[in-house]
Amino acid sequence: MGFLDIRNVTKSYGNVEVLHRVDIAVEEGEFLVLVGPSGCGKSTLLNMIAGLEGITGGEIAIKGHVVNGVHPSRRNIAMVFQSYALYPNMTVAQNMTFGLEMHGVPKPERERALADVAKLLQIDHLLDRKPGQLSGGQRQRVAMGRALVRDPDVFLFDEPLSNLDAKLRVDMRTEIKKLHQKLKTTIVYVTHDQIEAMTLSTRIAVMNKGYVQQLGTPKEIYDTPANLFVATFMGSPAMNIIPARVVVQDGTPHASVTDADGRPRLLRFSQGSLAAWDGRDILLGIRPEAITDPEGADRKSSNIQALTNRVTVTEPAGSDTFVTMALGGQDAIARMRADASVAAGQTYDFAVNMEKAVAFDPKTEQRIASD
Amino acid sequence: MSAVTQDTAVSMGRVTRALIYLLLLLFALFYLLPLYVMGVNSVKPLAEITGGNMMALPEVWTLDPWRSAWSTAQIGVEPTGLKPYFLNSILMVVPAVVISTIMGALNGYILTKWRFRGDTWVFGLMLFSCFIPFQIVLIPMAVVLGKLGLAGSVPGLVLVHVVYGIGFTTLYFRNYYATFPTELVRAAQIDGAGFFQIFWRILLPVSGPIAVVSIIWQFTNIWNDFLFGASFGGTNQPMTVALNNLVQSSTGVKEYNVHFAGAILAALPTLLVYIVAGRYFVRGLMAGSVKG
Amino acid sequence: MTVSTAPDFRTRLQDWLPKLVLAPSFAVTILFVYGFIGFTVLLSFTGSKMLPSFKWVGWENYEKLWALPAWNTAVMNIAIFASLYIVICTAVGLMLAIFLDQKIRGEGVLRPIYLYPMALSFIVTGTAWKWFLDPGIGLENVMHLWGWQSFSFTWIKDGNMAIYTIVIAAVWQTSGFVMAMFLAGLRGIDNEILKAAQIDGASNWQLYRRIVIPLLRPAFLSAFVILSHLAIKSYDLVVALTGGGPGRATEMPATFMYSYTFTRNQMGIGASSAVIMLMTIAAIMVPYLYAEMKEKKG
Numbered sequence: 016m017g018f019l020d021i022r023n024v025t026k027s028y029g030n031v032e033v034l035h036r037v038d039i040a041v042e043e044g045e046f047l048v049l050v051g052p053s054g055c056g057k058s059t060l061l062n063m064i065a066g067l068e069g070i071t072g073g074e075i076a077i078k079g080h081v082v083n084g085v086h087p088s089r090r091n092i093a094m095v096f097q098s099y100a101l102y103p104n105m106t107v108a109q110n111m112t113f114g115l116e117m118h119g120v121p122k123p124e125r126e127r128a129l130a131d132v133a134k135l136l137q138i139d140h141l142l143d144r145k146p147g148q149l150s151g152g153q154r155q156r157v158a159m160g161r162a163l164v165r166d167p168d169v170f171l172f173d174e175p176l177s178n179l180d181a182k183l184r185v186d187m188r189t190e191i192k193k194l195h196q197k198l199k200t201t202i203v204y205v206t207h208d209q210i211e212a213m214t215l216s217t218r219i220a221v222m223n224k225g226y227v228q229q230l231g232t233p234k235e236i237y238d239t240p241a242n243l244f245v246a247t248f249m250g251s252p253a254m255n256i257i258p259a260r261v262v263v264q265d266g267t268p269h270a271s272v273t274d275a276d277g278r279p280r281l282l283r284f285s286q287g288s289l290a291a292w293d294g295r296d297i298l299l300g301i302r303p304e305a306i307t308d309p310e311g312a313d314r315k316s317s318n319i320q321a322l323t324n325r326v327t328v329t330e331p332a333g334s335d336t337f338v339t340m341a342l343g344g345q346d347a348i349a350r351m352r353a354d355a356s357v358a359a360g361q362t363y364d365f366a367v368n369m370e371k372a373v374a375f376d377p378k379t380e381q382r383i384a385s386d
Numbered sequence: 387m388s389a390v391t392q393d394t395a396v397s398m399g400r401v402t403r404a405l406i407y408l409l410l411l412l413f414a415l416f417y418l419l420p421l422y423v424m425g426v427n428s429v430k431p432l433a434e435i436t437g438g439n440m441m442a443l444p445e446v447w448t449l450d451p452w453r454s455a456w457s458t459a460q461i462g463v464e465p466t467g468l469k470p471y472f473l474n475s476i477l478m479v480v481p482a483v484v485i486s487t488i489m490g491a492l493n494g495y496i497l498t499k500w501r502f503r504g505d506t507w508v509f510g511l512m513l514f515s516c517f518i519p520f521q522i523v524l525i526p527m528a529v530v531l532g533k534l535g536l537a538g539s540v541p542g543l544v545l546v547h548v549v550y551g552i553g554f555t556t557l558y559f560r561n562y563y564a565t566f567p568t569e570l571v572r573a574a575q576i577d578g579a580g581f582f583q584i585f586w587r588i589l590l591p592v593s594g595p596i597a598v599v600s601i602i603w604q605f606t607n608i609w610n611d612f613l614f615g616a617s618f619g620g621t622n623q624p625m626t627v628a629l630n631n632l633v634q635s636s637t638g639v640k641e642y643n644v645h646f647a648g649a650i651l652a653a654l655p656t657l658l659v660y661i662v663a664g665r666y667f668v669r670g671l672m673a674g675s676v677k678g
Numbered sequence: 679m680t681v682s683t684a685p686d687f688r689t690r691l692q693d694w695l696p697k698l699v700l701a702p703s704f705a706v707t708i709l710f711v712y713g714f715i716g717f718t719v720l721l722s723f724t725g726s727k728m729l730p731s732f733k734w735v736g737w738e739n740y741e742k743l744w745a746l747p748a749w750n751t752a753v754m755n756i757a758i759f760a761s762l763y764i765v766i767c768t769a770v771g772l773m774l775a776i777f778l779d780q781k782i783r784g785e786g787v788l789r790p791i792y793l794y795p796m797a798l799s800f801i802v803t804g805t806a807w808k809w810f811l812d813p814g815i816g817l818e819n820v821m822h823l824w825g826w827q828s829f830s831f832t833w834i835k836d837g838n839m840a841i842y843t844i845v846i847a848a849v850w851q852t853s854g855f856v857m858a859m860f861l862a863g864l865r866g867i868d869n870e871i872l873k874a875a876q877i878d879g880a881s882n883w884q885l886y887r888r889i890v891i892p893l894l895r896p897a898f899l900s901a902f903v904i905l906s907h908l909a910i911k912s913y914d915l916v917v918a919l920t921g922g923g924p925g926r927a928t929e930m931p932a933t934f935m936y937s938y939t940f941t942r943n944q945m946g947i948g949a950s951s952a953v954i955m956l957m958t959i960a961a962i963m964v965p966y967l968y969a970e971m972k973e974k975k976g
Contacts, residue, residue: 062572065572065576066576066689067572067575067576084686084689085686085689086575086686086688086689086692087572087575087576088575088576088577088578088579089686089688092576093576094572094573094576096569096572096573097569098567098569100567100569100570100572100573101570102570102573102574102587102588103570103592104588104591104592113574113577113579113587114576114577114578117577117578117579117583118578161573161577165577398780398882403780406777406780406782407782409773409777410774410777410778410782410788413770413774413792414788414791414792416850417791417792417794417795417850417854418791419810420795420803420806420807420810420850421794421806423806423809423810424806427809435815436814436815438823439819439820439823439824440809440810440815440816440817440819440820441820489702489703492699492700492703493700493703496696496697496699496700497700500696502696502697506971508700508704509971510967510968510971511704511707511708511711511712512703512704512707513967513971514711514960514963514964514967515707515711515712517907517959517963517967518711518715518956518959519910519911519932519952519955519956519959520911521913521931521932521935521936521951521952521955521956522714522715522718522952522953522955522956523710523711523714523715523718524935524936524939524940524952525717525718525721525730525939525945525948525949525952526713526714526717526718527710527714529730530710549706549707549710549711550710550711552703552706552707553707556703580688580692580695581692581695581696581699582695606797609799610798610799610800610801611799612799612800612801612913612914612917612918613913613914613932613936616917617936617940626799626801626802626914627801629801629802629805630801630805630917630918633805633808633918634921642809642815645805645809646805646806646809648805649801649802649805649806650802652799652801652802653797653798653799653802656797656798656799657794657797657798659797660790660794660797664790664793667796667797668793668858
């Protein structure tokens with residue numbers, strides 16, 4: 016039994032089921048991120064944990080107590096909202112202690128908790144201001160402060176960074192991570208931003224259409240996505256999905272892909288078990304950083320395959336240069352070192368790190384399990 | 387090229403512009419004329435009106451018509467002036483406005499932040515009640531007020547105005563609270579605040595603007611009402627009914643100057659509200675027109 | 679393992695409290711609005727005279743009603759009054775709004791002058807216009823004193839023309855409000871659309887006729903609904919201005935209903951006239967409110 020248990024939870028509005036049998040056990044101190052496109056059910060699930068929405072089927076337990084039907088304020092949770100939801104008529108200090116006041120905590124104790132948290136978040140100087148006088152980043156801090164003061168069992172974050180500008184978002188992301196490392200609190204965090212999910216979480220639940228598509232550590236999700244949705248949703252630029260055919264040569268499976276000129280190129284798989292797919296079509300998944308210029312190839316990889324192909328577009332991004340080429344009749348993106356000199360229209364040699372390649376069944380869209 | 391204008395991109399010649407100004411001024415005169423006529427003739431002796439020019443300024447200034455309208459003019463059969471009726475109106479308006487506004491605020495809060503199955507229907511039914519011709523409820527209302535022992539009393543009128551006012555106050559507060567982020571209510575719920583605490587501590591402190599609109603709207607409507615006052619006022623008629631009785635009385639000489647003074651007295655509270663809080667008055671009117 | 683535990687007391691209370699607080703308002707609306715409407719509809723099928731009675735007479739009241747000259751006058755009057763009132767108010771309001779929108783100096787002074795009559799009671803408006811239009815002391819007398827001896831304006835004493843004096847007073851009271859509605863609509867139009875039209879070569883006239891006025895459609899609709907609603911309810915203004923006279927010349931459905939119910943002791947007929955008024959307003963308001971509420975939801 017975990018610290019926060021979500022057991023076979025479903026949610027329906029009328030006859031429409033929007034969440035299907037979600038089953039997640041969160042350990043104490045874990046940072047679980049629910050990530051997915053809008054409408055995937057992640058916020059609904061969060062609201063159900065908070066008690067703001069009813070549970071249609073299954074149950075949610077916090078510290079072993081089933082909380083279905085328990086009022087939000089009795090679940091010992093705290094929530095940070097996307098809009099921060101700071102009470103506009105109250106000062107920062109009043110905002111932060113409102114929850115304690117409602118729970119009948121005596122004033123001296125409230126003041127002490129407030130002082131501790133204000134110091135931790137470095138917002139001591141803002142305590143007498145109204146939310147309207149704060150910047151976006153400051154409001155974000157106050158919203159977190161309001162949650163921290165409560166010292167809850169579980170923190171719930173509902174897209175807390177999506178209203179911040181790009182730079183501040185990165186700063187606050189680091190801030191939240193530091194805070195988690197320091198306080199070792201249990202956090203459930205909802206976002207549609209896969210980078211936030213990767214950087215913050217100890218575990219990620221990728222959701223789509225009301226289903227948990229995959230639950231795992233960031234590394235598992237990134238390296239061995241369970242299906243095409245997870246593969247393409249996580250990572251930027253997205254994983255290249257290339258139509259290919261399995262060809263067994265010398266007893267080892269290869270992916271046969273057509274290059275820009277329609278010629279077949281063979282790339283040896285690291286997974287021997289794919290030999291069972293000999294002669295069949297698959298979808299080959301290769302992340303952009305696994306296709307590089309030969310000098311930039313991963314030296315630790317045991318399986319670098321050479322590929323010669325013509326470049327259609329180059330996009331220098333400063334730190335790297337992204338290169339587009341045709342593979343298997345589709346655009347594929349390669350990630351080159353910034354000083355790799357490439358020009359559109361020319362043909363170059365590339366190194367493909369097949370150790371990192373994955374294969375998907377085109378029919379089921381599931382990853383083909385490998386040894 | 388002319389400079390870029392901000393209000394509209396329209397540019398036009400001097401003559402057209404002059405004509406527009408002329409027309410706008412003529413209309414201003416049209417709107418001001420009755421007020422002017424009431425004003426000047428309320429401070430003239432009667433003889434100057436009947437024997438002179440209505441548009442002329444008084445030759446002899448006098449406040450007698452005002453005194454008469456306020457305290458001695460014949461209203462119905464009693465020479466009481468409008469004073470007691472003015473008080474009736476105040477006693478009717480204040481509680482009716484307060485009660486209907488409080489109920490409207492709570493209703494608007496519930497209909498936006500505590501939504502339930504069928505709430506749109508509840509609101510639709512309340513909204514439509516704002517627009518019924520009140521003739522349709524006159525007969526049963528008379529019966530019910532009689533049964534309740536409230537016929538011809540100020541509390542009876544308060545009840546009537548509250549009942550037929552909550553539709554509008556609910557509409558105002560609902561539309562206002564609809565723009566108030568629901569996340570705040572959720573945050574307060576998690577913080578442990580209950581139904582009334584959320585209303586009292588979170589929503590009410592930011593409801594000032596809409597409360598003013600609602601109060602002004604209700605005040606003007608109830609103060610200016612004639613139909614309910616005439617139907618259910620009995621001996622406790624409000625100001626509008628008394629003014630009409632004063633003006634329509636068929637006995638004796640028609641004291642136009644007193645009528646005008648009385649009319650201004652009846653208009654004074656709402657005019658005052660309009661002058662002090664015109665901005666909110668307009669907003670109320672507009673909100674009443676942009677429904678839903 | 680239980681599938682779902684029952685909500686605790688506090689949660690259940692919080693679920694019920696909103697409905698509990700809303701209940702009185704809802705009950706009052708159901709009883710005093712819809713219950714009363716039902717009661718009046720019922721009465722309109724009974725032979726009620728001075729007091730409500732429940733002797734069923736079927737459609738007799740409605741037949742009698744439409745045979746009454748007074749009711750037919752009232753219907754004719756409301757048709758004349760409502761159409762003129764709506765058209766003139768809209769035209770005047772639109773014109774004033776468009777003119778005021780031309781960066782007029784003194785807009786801040788003019789706007790409240792146009793609008794203040796809306797704050798007055800119809801009784802006050804009626805009193806002011808009653809004496810202002812009175813030939814003996816009002817406008818006609820003033821013109822005579824100013825030397826225009828042949829000037830004649832006796833509409834208020836003339837059975838054929840008195841209805842138009844009600845239109846004048848009503849337009850005076852509400853046209854400023856219509857102006858404010860149109861002005862808000864005009865201010866809401868994106869200035870870039872106007873600039874684009876000018877670059878396309880539209881003249882001022884074309885600009886308004888082809889672009890601006892079509893964009894004001896919602897304001898037209900709101901104005902129409904509000905004005906027709908005010909027109910059908912108009913009672914106080916008639917009472918104060920003409921008292922329904924001269925004779926019965928300015929009888930309106932609202933005054934008809936009142937006099938038949940409370941002074942002529944024909945409650946059944948009064949009720950049937952009220953039902954017809956309600957039906958007319960409902961025919962306008964229900965589709966409008968339905969559309970508005972749907973739009974807000976979607």
